Amino acid sequence: MVTAIVMVQAERQRVQETAEALAGVPGVREVYSVTGEWDIVAILKIARYEDLDDVVTGHLRKVEGITRTQTMLAFRTYNEALLDQGFGVGLDESQNR
Secondary structure, eight states, X not given: OEEEEEEEEEOGGGHHHHHHHHHTSTTEXXXXXXXXXXXXXXXXXXXXXXXXXXXXXXXXXGSTTEEEEEEEEOSOOOOHHHHHHHHTTTOXXXXXX
């Protein structure tokens, strides 16, 4: 499974519509509106690396309101339980709750 993170800048008046359209694209699992330089972050989960081109250049290019994107591929996944364990290192049990 390939995970890609796509950061999106959208036309100011179309952020919500653009995010909703992204959520309907095959392979897009999660869409977040965010603060900062980017307006939207989309998390993609795709079976094969080769399918990434179909989703990113085939589908995302057709979504109205997108002005710029940056795509990152994930190398490794750290699930929430593992992250909690890592952040809890050095704390006694009463602090780790």
